[in-house]
Amino acid sequence: MPEKIAVIGDKDSVLAFKALGVDVFGARSAAEASDTLKKLAREYAVIFITEDIAQSISDIVERYRVRAYPAVIPIPSSKGTTGYGMSGISKDVERAIGADILFNNKK
Amino acid sequence: MARLNVNPTRMELRSLKNRLATAIRGHKLLKDKADETIRQFMIYIKENKRLREEIESEVTLSLKNFLLATAANGRDVIEEAVAMPSRKVKLKCSTKNIMSVAAPSIEIEESLSTDLYPYSFISVSGELDDSLARLSSLLTKLVRLAEVEKTCNMLAAEIEKNRRRVNALEYVMIPELEETIKYIKMKLDENERGNTVRLMKIKDILRGEK
Numbered sequence: 445m446p447e448k449i450a451v452i453g454d455k456d457s458v459l460a461f462k463a464l465g466v467d468v469f470g471a472r473s474a475a476e477a478s479d480t481l482k483k484l485a486r487e488y489a490v491i492f493i494t495e496d497i498a499q500s501i502s503d504i505v506e507r508y509r510v511r512a513y514p515a516v517i518p519i520p521s522s523k524g525t526t527g528y529g530m531s532g533i534s535k536d537v538e539r540a541i542g543a544d545i546l547f548n549n550k551k
Numbered sequence: 552m553a554r555l556n557v558n559p560t561r562m563e564l565r566s567l568k569n570r571l572a573t574a575i576r577g578h579k580l581l582k583d584k585a586d587e588t589i590r591q592f593m594i595y596i597k598e599n600k601r602l603r604e605e606i607e608s609e610v611t612l613s614l615k616n617f618l619l620a621t622a623a624n625g626r627d628v629i630e631e632a633v634a635m636p637s638r639k640v641k642l643k644c645s646t647k648n649i650m651s652v653a654a655p656s657i658e659i660e661e662s663l664s665t666d667l668y669p670y671s672f673i674s675v676s677g678e679l680d681d682s683l684a685r686l687s688s689l690l691t692k693l694v695r696l697a698e699v700e701k702t703c704n705m706l707a708a709e710i711e712k713n714r715r716r717v718n719a720l721e722y723v724m725i726p727e728l729e730e731t732i733k734y735i736k737m738k739l740d741e742n743e744r745g746n747t748v749r750l751m752k753i754k755d756i757l758r759g760e761k
Contacts, residue, residue, distance in 0.1 A: 447641055447642045447643070447644055447660075448640075448641070448642065449640055449642060449694070456614075456617075456618060456621070457614055459617070459621075459629065459630065459633060460613065460614055460617040460633070460682055460683065460686055461686065462633045462634070462636055463632075463633040463636050463683050463686075464636065464638075464640060464683070464686055464687050464690055465636045465638040465639040465640045466640055466690075489642050489644045489655070489657060490642065490657060490694060490697045492693065492697075509704045509705075509708065510704070510705060510708050512646050512653050512654060512655045512701070512705070513644065513655055515655055515657070515697040515698070515700065515701035517693075517696060517697045517700055517701075519606070519607075519610055519693070520607050520610050520611045520614070521614065522611075522614035522615060522617065522618050524611050525607045525611055529603055529607065530600075530603060530604075530607075532700075533596065533599055533600055533603060533700075533703070536596060536599075536703050536704060536707040537596055537707075539707040539708070539710070539711050540589060540592050540596075540706065540707040540710040540711065541589065541710075
């Protein structure tokens with residue numbers, strides 16, 4: 445069982461995680477990020493990806509949805525949140541219930 | 552509704568009736584499962600939303616602090632400061648069973664070294680300490696978020712799959728079986744009537760010959 449955490453993202457956002465003892469991988473382009481993700485998927489239990497990058501490689505992130513490991517989780521980058529992570533939750537609700545009942549009081 | 556392509560025999564009728572009973576029982580079970588899975592899902596998704604809201608604001612804040620520290624000290628200094636982390640995060644991973652979904656269960660294994668700051672305090676300014684302290688207290692929450700969000704993903708997929716099964720049973724399998732059973736019954740009754748009529752006719756003919 446893989447037992448490590450990885451963070452993929454642009455350099456400014458991930459550097460801070462490095463001091464915590466988390467493995468950090470910088471990615472400048474979407475292609476680079478998807479390569480890294482595919483490689484890491486076998487070794488890490490939890491992979492955090494900054495939202496903007498996760499958004500650009502969402503098709504690959506999607507691929508890991510149905511398996512227990514790795515958990516690929518979008519986190520906000522240093523530029524702030526883009527709402528991608530939240531949209532993932534509302535997508536889940538829509539898939540399961542058929543209508544978005546969690547967020548409709550906000551919009 | 553289309554009926555199945557079977558011979559209208561008594562044996563066929565019996566096996567179809569058995570299949571119908573199984574289908575109805577399966578449908579009921581799956582429906583119960585769907586209800587329970589959705590209940591579980593609602594619990595998790597609410598926690599997921601709460602956690603994500605918290606984490607998004609806090610991570611953004613601490614990363615902003617980190618950027619400030621980078622600005623104040625210069626990128627090289629910061630990079631050097633965090634280049635050799637003094638501790639290593641290890642996870643304890645297993646899977647737990649939620650409504651027959653193998654959901655992950657992740658915990659942070661406490662590391663021996665408690666020293667968070669891998670640099671000397673002289674070389675960098677306080678923003679970095681602040682940012683790292685915040686982030687490290689966030690880490691447990693982040694791992695919890697990973698666990699919950701993954702569980703939600705998997706439960707959502709399972710609910711979708713389950714719903715498809717329930718619908719297939721309810722709107723295809725069961726009507727089809729009922730239709731076929733009805734058809735076989737009618738066919739058998741028709742044969743029965745035909746037989747009776749034939750017997751009566753033969754009796755009439757025999758009586759006429761006497």
